[in-house]
Amino acid sequence: MTARVDAPLKVTGQARYGADHWFPDMTYGYLVLSTIAHGRIEAMDVTSAKNAPGVIAVYTPFDPLVLHKPSTFLGETWVPLQDREVAYYGQPIGVVIAETFEQARDAAMLVDATYEVLPAVTSMSEGMATAEDPPPSRFGSQSALELLADGVASIEDAIAASPVVVEATYSTAPQNHAAMEPHSAIATWENGVLTVYSGNQASNLQADELAGALAVDGDRVRAVNPFVGGAFGGKGRTSAPAFLAAAASRALGRPVKAALTREQVFTATAGRASTVQKLTLGADKNGILIAVRHDSWCSTAMDRSFVEPTGQGTSGQYYTTPNLSLSQKIVPLNLPPTTFMRAPGEAPGSFALESAMDELAVALDVDPIELRLRNASTAPIGKDLQWSSKHLDECFRIGADRFGWSERTPGGRTDGDWLVGMGTASALFPAGRFPASVELTLRADGTAVVSTSGADPGTGLLTVLAQVSGESLDIATDRVTPRLGHSTYPAGGFSAGSTGTASAGTAVMVAAAQVIDDLLGLATAPGAPFEGVEASYEGGAVVGGGRTMPFGELLHALGRESLTATGTSAPGEEVTKHSFGSFGAQFCEVRVHRWTREARVTRMLGVFDAGRIINEKTARGQIAGGMIWGVSAALHEALEFEESGRLANGDFAGYLVPVNADIPNVDVEFVHHPDTLHNALGAKGVGEVGIVGMAAAVANAVYNATGIRVRHIPITIEDLLID
Amino acid sequence: MRQFELTAPTTVDDALATRGTFLAGGTTLVDLMKLDVLTPQQVLDINGLPLRGIDTSDGLRFGALERMADIAAHPGVYPVVSRALLLSASQQLRNMASIGGNLLQRTRCTYFRDVAMPCNRRDPGSGCPAITGANRMHAVLGTSEHCVATHASDVAVALVALDAEITLVSEDGERVVALADFYRLPGETPEVENDLRPGELITEVRVPRLDWASRSTYVKVRDRQSYEFALCSAAVALDVQDGQITDARVAAGGVATVPWRLRAVEEALRGKPVTLASFEDAAAEATEGVKPLAHNAFKGSLLKRTIIRALLELTEGELR
Numbered sequence A: 001m002t003a004r005v006d007a008p009l010k011v012t013g014q015a016r017y018g019a020d021h022w023f024p025d026m027t028y029g030y031l032v033l034s035t036i037a038h039g040r041i042e043a044m045d046v047t048s049a050k051n052a053p054g055v056i057a058v059y060t061p062f063d064p065l066v067l068h069k070p071s072t073f074l075g076e077t078w079v080p081l082q083d084r085e086v087a088y089y090g091q092p093i094g095v096v097i098a099e100t101f102e103q104a105r106d107a108a109m110l111v112d113a114t115y116e117v118l119p120a121v122t123s124m125s126e127g128m129a130t131a132e133d134p135p136p137s138r139f140g141s142q143s144a145l146e147l148l149a150d151g152v153a154s155i156e157d158a159i160a161a162s163p164v165v166v167e168a169t170y171s172t173a174p175q176n177h178a179a180m181e182p183h184s185a186i187a188t189w190e191n192g193v194l195t196v197y198s199g200n201q202a203s204n205l206q207a208d209e210l211a212g213a214l215a216v217d218g219d220r221v222r223a224v225n226p227f228v229g230g231a232f233g234g235k236g237r238t239s240a241p242a243f244l245a246a247a248a249s250r251a252l253g254r255p256v257k258a259a260l261t262r263e264q265v266f267t268a269t270a271g272r273a274s275t276v277q278k279l280t281l282g283a284d285k286n287g288i289l290i291a292v293r294h295d296s297w298c299s300t301a302m303d304r305s306f307v308e309p310t311g312q313g314t315s316g317q318y319y320t321t322p323n324l325s326l327s328q329k330i331v332p333l334n335l336p337p338t339t340f341m342r343a344p345g346e347a348p349g350s351f352a353l354e355s356a357m358d359e360l361a362v363a364l365d366v367d368p369i370e371l372r373l374r375n376a377s378t379a380p381i382g383k384d385l386q387w388s389s390k391h392l393d394e395c396f397r398i399g400a401d402r403f404g405w406s407e408r409t410p411g412g413r414t415d416g417d418w419l420v421g422m423g424t425a426s427a428l429f430p431a432g433r434f435p436a437s438v439e440l441t442l443r444a445d446g447t448a449v450v451s452t453s454g455a456d457p458g459t460g461l462l463t464v465l466a467q468v469s470g471e472s473l474d475i476a477t478d479r480v481t482p483r484l485g486h487s488t489y490p491a492g493g494f495s496a497g498s499t500g501t502a503s504a505g506t507a508v509m510v511a512a513a514q515v516i517d518d519l520l521g522l523a524t525a526p527g528a529p530f531e532g533v534e535a536s537y538e539g540g541a542v543v544g545g546g547r548t549m550p551f552g553e554l555l556h557a558l559g560r561e562s563l564t565a566t567g568t569s570a571p572g573e574e575v576t577k578h579s580f581g582s583f584g585a586q587f588c589e590v591r592v593h594r595w596t597r598e599a600r601v602t603r604m605l606g607v608f609d610a611g612r613i614i615n616e617k618t619a620r621g622q623i624a625g626g627m628i629w630g631v632s633a634a635l636h637e638a639l640e641f642e643e644s645g646r647l648a649n650g651d652f653a654g655y656l657v658p659v660n661a662d663i664p665n666v667d668v669e670f671v672h673h674p675d676t677l678h679n680a681l682g683a684k685g686v687g688e689v690g691i692v693g694m695a696a697a698v699a700n701a702v703y704n705a706t707g708i709r710v711r712h713i714p715i716t717i718e719d720l721l722i723d
Numbered sequence B: 001m002r003q004f005e006l007t008a009p010t011t012v013d014d015a016l017a018t019r020g021t022f023l024a025g026g027t028t029l030v031d032l033m034k035l036d037v038l039t040p041q042q043v044l045d046i047n048g049l050p051l052r053g054i055d056t057s058d059g060l061r062f063g064a065l066e067r068m069a070d071i072a073a074h075p076g077v078y079p080v081v082s083r084a085l086l087l088s089a090s091q092q093l094r095n096m097a098s099i100g101g102n103l104l105q106r107t108r109c110t111y112f113r114d115v116a117m118p119c120n121r122r123d124p125g126s127g128c129p130a131i132t133g134a135n136r137m138h139a140v141l142g143t144s145e146h147c148v149a150t151h152a153s154d155v156a157v158a159l160v161a162l163d164a165e166i167t168l169v170s171e172d173g174e175r176v177v178a179l180a181d182f183y184r185l186p187g188e189t190p191e192v193e194n195d196l197r198p199g200e201l202i203t204e205v206r207v208p209r210l211d212w213a214s215r216s217t218y219v220k221v222r223d224r225q226s227y228e229f230a231l232c233s234a235a236v237a238l239d240v241q242d243g244q245i246t247d248a249r250v251a252a253g254g255v256a257t258v259p260w261r262l263r264a265v266e267e268a269l270r271g272k273p274v275t276l277a278s279f280e281d282a283a284a285e286a287t288e289g290v291k292p293l294a295h296n297a298f299k300g301s302l303l304k305r306t307i308i309r310a311l312l313e314l315t316e317g318e319l320r
């Protein structure tokens, strides 16, 4: 297993993240946030802030930095300070720039905003009454779907005709990504060129957004993010501090550093929506599904900028059914915005569907694995395009064996004063690719360099780039220097949608083929060492006519320092032939104390079919991280908003994530089936599928242990107290 | 954080002669200074004072500056005390935090910690948003209409169960106060958390000898396995002879505005056989006076269960 190439830098503290940079003459920005959930700012008194020691400037909607809403393939991105409307508590409404961080912060406390306060809707239960249809999806996904078998008049009829029916409503809590690195940026302008150091999920995307926001040409903006301290969907769009730092730096002619405090991260960025989902499953006596109905509601910000679609990626894909009805509504709330978060839609959706499947297994008295395998889909429901490669049954077989599933009894077991239960769930995450370009350079010193703009927010993409390049060039990985996280590199490697490896990896293969071709062309050209010889490329060398010349030597002989080629790859014909996904079987054991009712996960296992695994170590890291987050969603994490819209637990003292003591060994296994129908590399995605089944597996284990079915997450002690 | 002046007296007399806020491990003080909740102008680092020593020869005696980690690891410290310490905070914090500072740590009520919000404890008369707000973590015992914040210390619960006393010195001299009397219910004056007088220094913590406290434990129930405050906790010591409970000490944390001694539970245990029924009957006494809030009604039930669990753990293999 190849270790992460950036691990030594990271563990020795030498990796420089965005906010680690420093420039002479640097100034510091501190954001001011709103303290009401809905209304209009009537005035902002900045006199004392402006007079405070060290203050250079105070920007507000009354004295704004001009920013335009940039538009990319993600749609429009909100920029701060452009109007006086307040749509949530904790919204950026100002920024103070000072000579030191402390001065900026102290002055920010002196800014006094007065508001015209308007009524706010801050709870899902209140907002459900006025739920709306979602805006049309930018990504072409369908949020409502109805499929009925011949002769069936309605989904209600299909359900009514089902011998066994389970129906329940599930809900999931809103979350924040809580990445270790807070959203932050350092911006400098030099000769009309902006350079921004800020963690994000694709440096080229950030550069595009900043160029749009500042109305400058794209070639005048550089986004630099070789290291990113966690993103998870929360750094896809450019953050408020990055927009403000860039604009303030332009206005002031000095470098500006702006970082959110941990508390500010919880509201001044975006998180995961709350969801409510009503599930109805109708089956025959053998557990074969007859009807599936999945009605979903998700919270969204007042600008309706994001939909968390919970039915489509789950009930629309997991299980074959002749009758299917999906609906999606949005509930606009005066709460911080929502956005992508690890398996957006699939994670909360799967909690509902996979809990309902467990309820159906109980109702039928069928083994939960057996029930899932009997209904496993061969294609997304209602689609003709079959899964290119799906080995979920193998995942379940291996997983059940390894986990000791046969020892599970319907009522769980006890161990002293602990009630012990096992739960399972399946997981699915679509496999896709984004267009990607990669530059590959062979150098006369015998090394190679691979570059693409993207980002490695801890996924391991940097290491994978080196590995795939080494493999494609038939040289050792350590002869390849991978470079990521600079918007001047060819655009590729967007760390989103679990696409990084498949997208950039296939582009590397194209670039490698090209550079080898070019190398052979040079080698056999008139006057070159292999002139007139049938030459080929092998083991990093050109071979022919009884000679072998490593590419470095050859470039040397040709008087060249290097040879570069660019490879581009994008989704193509394959999407007209098959459907693609990563699949998993997830297991966990939960203990609940007989008296005090804490639920603790004591074992967990996930077996995944994710195509070819390029690097077991980083792939496991991705899956284990996802599984741990699933435990967190199941037992810990929830943003708690008060009626006023104020977040009651916006720090790490109140917003609980698991600590080491909550996480036993995480057992991860892969079945290795390269999916070359999807792409030449055979890789699918591992970034998100690990979280997908986990929350339901935990809830199902809790049920197995206690007989209590909790239909919301997180599950806390009071849910399991029976008196 | 505001600017402040830091000095480091090396004798108790010097420390008492200078007006200022004492800094021990700093894990409460610096935290609250960063949040602007505490804004001392003069900070006195007392770590150079000779307030050290752990003595277990006759009861327990700790110098106020002894670290939580050192006390927890010391042989001869009653299990209920060392367990309460080990289940507190994290190893890093326990290495820094002193026993004296621990007893004076402030509530974790999120409204107290957010200066943008009113809080009667921080800003008397400004109101208590917790009573109608996010109050799942809050107290159900010893509350008033002005404050429902819990006392957050774990070890204080164990110490109150064991009748601990603290020694306080000021320029006026030295006094010894029972820890249970030191803490104040919020009542009409939630800003007065304890009996500490201005400039007064805790020098020592003492626990009277109680040999049967070798059978004692601290059960802490919380939302995650480590590094979190108690939803409910129980400190219990039990004296059992021939299957009969001859004496007991019981106190609870996480449910009350001060470390909560449960004498009625102790009384109900005395003279009873070691049976689950005795435990359940006694635990029922714990909820006398419980006043639940909107989000913490479960704490009454949890309190009883936590006490029963602690009693069961102390009598494993002896239950009849």
Ligand SMILES: Cc1cc2nc3c(=O)[nH]c(=O)nc-3n(C[C@H](O)[C@H](O)[C@H](O)COP(=O)(O)OP(=O)(O)OC[C@H]3O[C@@H](n4cnc5c(N)ncnc54)[C@H](O)[C@@H]3O)c2cc1C
Pocket: B021, B022, B023, B024, B025, B026, B027, B028, B029, B030, B031, B064, B065, B068, B087, B088, B089, B090, B093, B096, B097, B098, B099, B100, B101, B102, B103, B104, B105, B152, B153, B154, B155, B200, B201, B202, B203, B227, B228, B229, B230
């Ligand atoms: C993240 C986190 C988690 C925590 N979890 C827990 C937990 O689970 N359980 C728990 O019980 N505690 C917990 N704590 C609280 C921790 O135990 C206390 O912060 C710590 O014990 C305070 O001791 P200190 O020496 O650091 O006090 P300091 O912060 O130095 O002082 C605290 C206060 O006491 C005063 N003071 C200190 N020493 C003296 C003295 N000798 N005489 C007079 N006044 C004095 C100071 O002026 C200050 O007002 C946690 C704290 C943090 C930050």
